[in-house]
Amino acid sequence: xxxxxxxxxxxxxxxxxxxxxxxxxxxxxxxxxxxxxxxxxxxxxxxxxxxxxxxxxxxxxxxxxxxxxxxxxxxxxxxxxxxxxxxxxxxxxxxxxxxxxxxxxxxxxxxxxxxxxxxxxxxxxxxxxxxxxxxxxxxxxxxxxxxxxxxxxxxxxxxxxxxxxxxxxxxxxxxxxxxxxxxxxxxxxxxxxxxxxxxxxxxxxxxxxxxxxxxxxxxxxxxxxxxxxxxxxxxxxxxxxxxxxxxxxxxxxxxxxxxxxxxxxxxxxxxxxxxxxxxxxxxxxxxxxxxxxxxxxxxxxxxxxxxxxxxxxxxxxxxxxxxxxxxxxxxxxxxxxxxxxxxxxxxxxxxxxxxxxxxxxxxxx
Amino acid sequence: xxxxxxxxxxxxxxxxxxxxxxxxxxxxxxxxxxxxxxxxxxxxxxxxxxxxxxxxxxxxxxxxxxxxxxxxxxxxx
Numbered sequence: 422x423x424x425x426x427x428x429x430x431x432x433x434x435x436x437x438x439x440x441x442x443x444x445x446x447x448x449x450x451x452x453x454x455x456x457x458x459x460x461x462x463x464x465x466x467x468x469x470x471x472x473x474x475x476x477x478x479x480x481x482x483x484x485x486x487x488x489x490x491x492x493x494x495x496x497x498x499x500x501x502x503x504x505x506x507x508x509x510x511x512x513x514x515x516x517x518x519x520x521x522x523x524x525x526x527x528x529x530x531x532x533x534x535x536x537x538x539x540x541x542x543x544x545x546x547x548x549x550x551x552x553x554x555x556x557x558x559x560x561x562x563x564x565x566x567x568x569x570x571x572x573x574x575x576x577x578x579x580x581x582x583x584x585x586x587x588x589x590x591x592x593x594x595x596x597x598x599x600x601x602x603x604x605x606x607x608x609x610x611x612x613x614x615x616x617x618x619x620x621x622x623x624x625x626x627x628x629x630x631x632x633x634x635x636x637x638x639x640x641x642x643x644x645x646x647x648x649x650x651x652x653x654x655x656x657x658x659x660x661x662x663x664x665x666x667x668x669x670x671x672x673x674x675x676x677x678x679x680x681x682x683x684x685x686x687x688x689x690x691x692x693x694x695x696x697x698x699x700x701x702x703x704x705x706x707x708x709x710x711x712x713x714x715x716x717x718x719x720x721x722x723x724x725x726x727x728x729x730x731x732x733x734x735x736x737x738x739x740x741x742x743x744x745x746x747x748x749x750x751x752x753x754x755x756x757x758x759x760x761x762x763x764x765x766x767x768x769x770x771x772x773x774x775x776x777x778x779x780x781x782x783x784x785x786x
Numbered sequence: 787x788x789x790x791x792x793x794x795x796x797x798x799x800x801x802x803x804x805x806x807x808x809x810x811x812x813x814x815x816x817x818x819x820x821x822x823x824x825x826x827x828x829x830x831x832x833x834x835x836x837x838x839x840x841x842x843x844x845x846x847x848x849x850x851x852x853x854x855x856x857x858x859x860x861x862x863x
Contacts, residue, residue: 442828648825651856658858672858674823674838678830687834 422495425479426486432462433783434504438511440467441482444677445649446621447702448510448533451570451594454772456483460780464504468493468514506783509564512536515556518563527786530564532699535577539625539696540736546581561585565786568592568779570700571721577699590782593724595775596705598768607711609753609760613689616715616745617643619676619703620693622650627694627717627735629657632670634694634741640749641669642692645676645684685712690748696735698722708767713760715744727766730759788813788861796821796839798861803839804831812841813863819843820850822857 439449440456456465464487469477471492482488491498500522508529509517518528536553537546547554561567561582567589569575579586616635620626628644635642648654661670676684685691685706690713693704701722707714708725716722718732726732730751733744748756791797793810803809803821812819824838831838839860844850853859 646825648857654858655855672823673834674825675828677828679832680830680834683832683834 422492422498423477423490425482425488425490427464427489428487430503431464431487432504433464433506433508434502435463435465435508435510436468436499436514436517437465438468438513440465440488443467443469443481445647447594447700450596450702450706451533452510453483454595454597455776455779456487457597458772458776459487460776463487464489466491466499466502468496468499471495506786509560512553512557512560515559518560523563528560528564529566529568529782529786530560531568531570532561532574532578533570534699535574535581537577537581543580558582564588566590566782568782570594571724573720573724574699592775592778592782593770594700594702594705595770595772596702596709596767598709598771607686609713609756610689611753613749613756614640615643615687615689616640617645617684617688617691618694619645619681619684619691620695622646622648622653624650624653625696627696629653629660630696630735631692631694631741632657632660632664632666634739635669635745636664636666638742638745638749640745641671643671643673643684643688645673645681647675681706682710685710688712690715690731690745692741692745693717693722694735694741695720695722701725705767705770708763711760711764713748713756714763715741715748717741725766725770726763729763730755788863795836796861800835801860802833802836803860804829804836805839805841807841809841817841817843817863819863820853820857820859821861821863822853823860825858 437452439445440452467490471494477490479485506527510531536557538548569589569591572591575589575591618628661667691707692715693701695717698720704714704716704722704725715731716726717735719735731744731748733740788796788798790810791802793808794805796803796809820842821839822842824840827838829838842853844853
């Protein structure tokens with residue numbers, strides 16, 4: 422157990438597996454934003470895999486206060502923490518909802534993702550994954566309030582578990598927005614051929630479908646990802662080789678910090694081809710940096726971009742191809758107008774607003 | 787074809803492959819292996835021409851096959 426400016430008592434304790442450098446995807450971005458604007462009476466318990474060979478240090482975290490790092494084998498220690506409200510961010514932490522741990526306290530569950538395959542069968546939404554189903558259900562059942570990150574996610578959860586509807590609320594994720602920063606707008610190129618993808622290597626992110634859709638277009642696809650699923654990577658590389666796309670589909674590895682910004686700036690547009698996305702932080706990050714996006718309309722991203730031209734249905738054959746071609750053929754003025762609209766809209770999704778909404782939940786629970 | 791860019795970097799076409807090991811000495815020792823994209827490194831390098839790379843030695847063709855199957859191959863030595 423590793424205490425980093427951790428106090429004896431908190432009103433709210435967030436239990437998470439992602440924070441700071443321990444990030445896999447959007448949950449990590451969310452947690453860092455939540456941390457940045459957290460109040461004095463809010464703490465963060467980071468539960469990580471103690472078998473990981475990497476040693477943990479204060480440098481791994483966004484700052485040096487209100488953090489407790491606990492290995493999964495030390496999780497019993499959580500029983501002795503003093504706090505009023507537990508906030509759980511991942512169903513795999515379901516052991517924390519047993520009364521040994523929670524001891525009658527209020528529980529808020531932030532559903533960053535209803536863990537189903539995509540698409541899913543309504544009669545068997547979790548497929549063969551009974552362990553995931555039971556963990557997820559037990560946290561949902563015990564929670565006093567369930568927070569979903571978009572209306573799409575709320576609808577999905579309510580469809581699968583109608584009896585939970587009464588306690589589900591929506592709080593959109595947020596991102597830093599600093600008014601005083603003058604953003605250098607990258608010029609919209611006359612010929613738009615460089616597209617990008619950022620995300621986990623997970624079939625639900627729709628990368629294979631994206632590569633198939635660009636095959637017959639005059640463009641390049643740049644991919645920033647990890648290798649979370651080597652089998653899926655093998656499917657991608659086989660397709661790329663078979664379709665002679667090696668020169669037009671380029672992997673850049675995991676891009677974070679300045680490299681991520683540089684990656685985004687190198688693109689004519691970022692494509693988010695997800696089969697379904699509960700929220701889609703990367704869309705918000707691109708919007709804030711004034712990078713045009715081409716987004717799947719299935720899930721929370723449609724709520725982020727609002728009335729926006731370059732949306733497509735990931736389940737409609739060739740709809741992404743149509744959307745990319747439209748983006749390539751539209752006039753610069755049309756794209757500038759769409760990009761400006763997105764930038765203005767990004768101001769609706771600030772971290773400050775997100776934290777304020779959570780604080781209201783904690784006051785009224 | 788590659789050329790040595792620095793002790794831990796190789797230039798491969800228009801890309802510079804950045805290794806954690808001393809790749810110059812690997813090249814000089816004439817070891818055989820596959821250069822793969824290093825997905826495990828969370829680099830913040832803003833220069834996109836630079837790619838995180840790893841040198842994987844193989845002893846058998848079966849090992850080489852498996853390395854190539856589950857990775858993005860950037861080159862070979």
